[in-house]
Amino acid sequence: ATPMVDPSSDLDFVEDAAELRLGPEFDDAQCMFLNEVASFLDLKAKDKLSASSESRANTMAASVIAKTKAYCERFQAVNSMLEKQVGCNILRKQLQRPLDSGTNIGRGLKSFQVASLVNLQPDNAEEAKAIIPSLADFDDDDVEHFLRVARESQGQ
Amino acid sequence: FFFVACLCPRALLHGMFVLVHVRDTIKLPPSCFSKDFYDGLKDEINGRYTNKVLPGIGLCVILYDFVKVGEAVVHFGDGAAWVKVEFREVVFRPFPLETMVGKVEKSDASGLLLSLGFFSEIRVPPHLMQQPSHYMPEQGLWVWRTEDEGGANLDLYIDVGTDVLFQVKEVQIDQENHHQPPPIAVPRDTRVPDADKDKAKETPEPRYPMRITASLQGEGLGVSAWWEEG
Numbered sequence: 492a493t494p495m496v497d498p499s500s501d502l503d504f505v506e507d508a509a510e511l512r513l514g515p516e517f518d519d520a521q522c523m524f525l526n527e528v529a530s531f532l533d534l535k536a537k538d539k540l541s542a543s544s545e546s547r548a549n550t551m552a553a554s555v556i557a558k559t560k561a562y563c564e565r566f567q568a569v570n571s572m573l574e575k576q577v578g579c580n581i582l583r584k585q586l587q588r589p590l591d592s593g594t595n596i597g598r599g600l601k602s603f604q605v606a607s608l609v610n611l612q613p614d615n616a617e618e619a620k621a622i623i624p625s626l627a628d629f630d631d632d633d634v635e636h637f638l639r640v641a642r643e644s645q646g647q
Numbered sequence: 648f649f650f651v652a653c654l655c656p657r658a659l660l661h662g663m664f665v666l667v668h669v670r671d672t673i674k675l676p677p678s679c680f681s682k683d684f685y686d687g688l689k690d691e692i693n694g695r696y697t698n699k700v701l702p703g704i705g706l707c708v709i710l711y712d713f714v715k716v717g718e719a720v721v722h723f724g725d726g727a728a729w730v731k732v733e734f735r736e737v738v739f740r741p742f743p744l745e746t747m748v749g750k751v752e753k754s755d756a757s758g759l760l761l762s763l764g765f766f767s768e769i770r771v772p773p774h775l776m777q778q779p780s781h782y783m784p785e786q787g788l789w790v791w792r793t794e795d796e797g798g799a800n801l802d803l804y805i806d807v808g809t810d811v812l813f814q815v816k817e818v819q820i821d822q823e824n825h826h827q828p829p830p831i832a833v834p835r836d837t838r839v840p841d842a843d844k845d846k847a848k849e850t851p852e853p854r855y856p857m858r859i860t861a862s863l864q865g866e867g868l869g870v871s872a873w874w875e876e877g
Contacts, residue, residue, distance in 0.1 A: 523664040528708075528737065535709055552697040552709070558765035559708050559739070563664075565748075603742075606663065624744060 522606035525563045527579050532560035582609065582644045586637060595633050601625075608641055663742060666711055666735045667704055669696075675719065675728040688716070688730060696736060698765075700856040703822045705740030706766055739766060741859060745815045746868075749861070751807050754789060756782050759805065761813060761861060768855045775816060775862040777803075777869055791869065803873055812868050813861040821856040 536556060586608065589599040600608070604625060613619035616634035620626045626634055673695070679687035689710055696707040717731035741747065749761035749769055758776070761769035773780070777791040788804050795801045805811065863869045 520668075521666040523666060523737065525664070528664045531711070531737070532709065552693045555698045555765050556709055562764050603663065622746070 520602065521583075522602045524579055524582075524606055524609045526609075527576065529560055529563040530576070532556050532563070536560060578644075582641065585640050585644055590633055590636070593630060593633060595629055598629075600637060608637060612641075613638065663740055663745065664708070665705065665738050665740050667701070667738045668714065668733065669701070669736050670731075670733045671695075673730050673732055675730060677726050677728075680728070684719075685713070685716075688713075688732065692732070692734065700820060701736075701738065702856070703820050705738040705820060706857055708737040708739055708765075711735040711737050741815045741818060743815050743817060746812060747815065748810050748812055751805060751809050751811060754787055754805065754807050756784065759789065759811075759863075761811065766857075768857060769813070769859040769861050771813065771861045771863055775860070775864055777863055791873075803870065805870060809870055811863060811870055813863055814865060814868060815859055816862045817860040819858045819860075821854075 536553070583602075583605055586605045587599050587602070589597050604623060607623045608619065611619075611622055613622055616631040616638070619634050619638060620631075629637075671692075673688060673691050675687055675691055679691065682690070692710045697709060699707050701707055711734070713732065713734050715731075715733040719728035719730045721728050747763070749763050751759055752762040752767055753760035757770075758773050759771040760767065761771065763769070773782070773789075776789055777793070780789050780791045782789055783804075786804075788806065790805070791803045793801050793803060867874055
């Protein structure tokens, strides 16, 4: 793996969510929906409680997991479609599908953009571009298309 | 008095959780042999990674799933089983320009310390407060001096314990080795002891390996009550 430039020094590589410069480690990393994180942690919290292990590691892990879960639950969309992992996977696949028409034909959303759209739920293209700056490259029509896909998939 | 039109009013403000591939060799002590193998492995991984910062990557939360699990090799001498694993870890990793909500944990002359509950190294320095802001040493609070609709002075305080909307300005995550590829899966506390001693000489105060600089500047940022119509 190529080492990422130390972000704490004033060097060339600057991360910027606006331009999707997230660092080489995140090129193929999957960005999660908050619902996914909350559901997953909910599952795991039940896991820990039923396991008979009383290791110190488990106690600390349980505390961090509980706090992270609490954080995600504040912000997750109330959305039954996304309660199951299957729904999340389908939505993710649909949103990453390359556009089949328009000036940006063949281009698709990156994982970071997909998660941002689903987590932030902008009402329209203008709002979407304001809160997810890296969408600037897409036409408003393209962004409306993505928003429609997201809404339909969530049964709205 | 102010009303934010540009920020999505229902915006679900958050930081990014990412699935990261990790490769490691996990030591399963004999005491784990009675457990189910994968449970034991999972517990050891979580014990090692949860709440630790992966160099250059982010804060580990929990094991998501196994990608590859090798055979357990028992070494002479310690009786433990060593297992090569590849897994995906849920990692908390915010990026610049993300907007999030945090609670004010500390307020002093150097600025604010914000917390998300599971992560608390978020600092708002004085120059990234709403301008103009100043520090009131008697109360230990920061106050933004602005104007109300009538043009009169309006002092808006930031109390400890309040929730504030902030924008990520910078994320600093320590790298272990600047001259070699970073280890693929070495949580911070498994560093070689010598490196620790050297670092201790240079920086007597250990810093948390992941630090966020946050900004309260901009419409809609700061205490949300400031921006509600009324």
